[in-house]
Amino acid sequence: MSKIEQSWFKPFGLITFLLLPLSALFWLISSIRTILYSYNLLSGFACKTPVIVVGNISVGGNGKTPFVLWLYEHLTKQGLSVGIISRGYGGQSDSYPLLVTDNITTLQAGDEPILLYHRLKCPISVGPNRQQNIALLEEKYKLDVIISDDGMQHYKMPRTIECCIVDSQRRFGNGLLMPAGPLRETTKRLNSVDIVIENGGDANNSYQLQTSALCSVNSGGETKNKITQAHAVSAIGNPQRFENSLKALGIKLLSTHHFRDHYAYSADDFEQFGEQSIVMTEKDAVKCRSFAKANWYYLPVDAKPTDIVIDKLNLLLKEKGILNGL
Numbered sequence: 003m004s005k006i007e008q009s010w011f012k013p014f015g016l017i018t019f020l021l022l023p024l025s026a027l028f029w030l031i032s033s034i035r036t037i038l039y040s041y042n043l044l045s046g047f048a049c050k051t052p053v054i055v056v057g058n059i060s061v062g063g064n065g066k067t068p069f070v071l072w073l074y075e076h077l078t079k080q081g082l083s084v085g086i087i088s089r090g091y092g093g094q095s096d097s098y099p100l101l102v103t104d105n106i107t108t109l110q111a112g113d114e115p116i117l118l119y120h121r122l123k124c125p126i127s128v129g130p131n132r133q134q135n136i137a138l139l140e141e142k143y144k145l146d147v148i149i150s151d152d153g154m155q156h157y158k159m160p161r162t163i164e165c166c167i168v169d170s171q172r173r174f175g176n177g178l179l180m181p182a183g184p185l186r187e188t189t190k191r192l193n194s195v196d197i198v199i200e201n202g203g204d205a206n207n208s209y210q211l212q213t214s215a216l217c218s219v220n221s222g223g224e225t226k227n228k229i230t231q232a233h234a235v236s237a238i239g240n241p242q243r244f245e246n247s248l249k250a251l252g253i254k255l256l257s258t259h260h261f262r263d264h265y266a267y268s269a270d271d272f273e274q275f276g277e278q279s280i281v282m283t284e285k286d287a288v289k290c291r292s293f294a295k296a297n298w299y300y301l302p303v304d305a306k307p308t309d310i311v312i313d314k315l316n317l318l319l320k321e322k323g324i325l326n327g328l
Contacts, residue, residue, distance in 0.1 A: 057154025063239020170203030
C-alpha cells in the first residue's frame with residue numbers, strides 16, 4: 003500500500019492536506035458528470051437484459067467478488083441464466099471484448115474474472131467498454147440477467163438493481179474523495195442505491211466470509227496436508243482480514259507479505275521463501291498456478307449473507323420483474 007493509500011485510513015495529515023485541492027477538482031468533475039446524466043444531457047446505452055451492479059463507492063478491496071459468487075449461485079438456483087461482465091483490471095488483451103474461456107489467462111483478463119470463471123464456469127465478458135461486454139454476452143447467450151462486477155459509477159450503463167458493498171472494518175476511511183481519500187463518490191450516494199451490504203460486522207444488511215479447507219495452488223483441489231505454519235502472501239485491499247482467517251485456522255504465520263492490489267506475480271517474488279509453505283488468497287492463486295510449488299496453498303472464502311439481505315434482494319428481484327413467483 004502506497005503512502006497516499008495509507009493516509010486514507012489515518013488522522014488528517016500533511017499528505018491529505020496537500021491532496022485536498024485535487025479532491026475538490028475530482029468532486030467538481032464527478033458532480034457535473036452526474037448532473038449531465040441525471041438530466042439526460044449525456045445519454046446511456048440500452049440493453050435488453052436486466053443488469054445487477056455489484057459495486058462500491060470506495061477504491062480498494064471491499065469484498066465484491068465473494069458477493070458476486072454468492073449472487074450468481076443464488077440467481078441460478080432460481081432457474082435464471084446468468085452472465086457476468088467485468089472491467090478486467092490488470093489484464094491486457096490484444097482485443098476486447100474478451101470472452102473468458104479455459105485458455106484465457108490472468109494476463110489477458112485480470113485476476114477477478116479468472117477466479118470467477120474457475121469457480122462458476124459461466125459466461126464472462128471482459129473489457130473496458132461495458133456496452134461491448136454486454137453486447138457480446140447477449141449475442142452469444144440467452145441470458146435472464148447480467149451481473150456487473152463493479153461499474154456503479156459507470157452511469158452510461160443501465161442497471162436494474164444496485165448492490166453497494168462496504169468494508170465493515172475500513173468503511174470510508176477519512177471520508178474524503180480521491181486522491182485525498184478513498185471515495186469515488188460521497189456517502190450521499192448510498193441513499194440512491196437499492197441495497198447497501200457490509201462485508202463483515204454485525205449490521206442487519208451484511209454478509210460474513212466463511213472459509214473452506216485449504217486448497218493446492220497447483221491443482222485447485224482441497225489439500226489433505228495439515229498446515230501448521232506458512233508465509234502469508236497477498237495482493238488484496240485488506241490483507242489483515244485474510245491473515246486473521248489463517249490464524250483462526252491455527253496456522254502460525256512465519257511472515258506476512260503485502261503486494262499492491264491486482265499485482266502480477268512472478269516466480270522471482272517467491273524465491274525468498276525457499277521450500278517453505280506459502281498460503282495466499284484465491285485471487286492470488288489464479289496468478290501463480292503456472293509456477294507454484296507443491297506446498298503452496300490458498301484459502302477459499304464464501305459470502306454468507308444475512309436473511310435480511312436475502313429477503314431484501316428477493317423482493318427487489320420480484321419488484322424489478324427479474325423473478326416471478328419466488
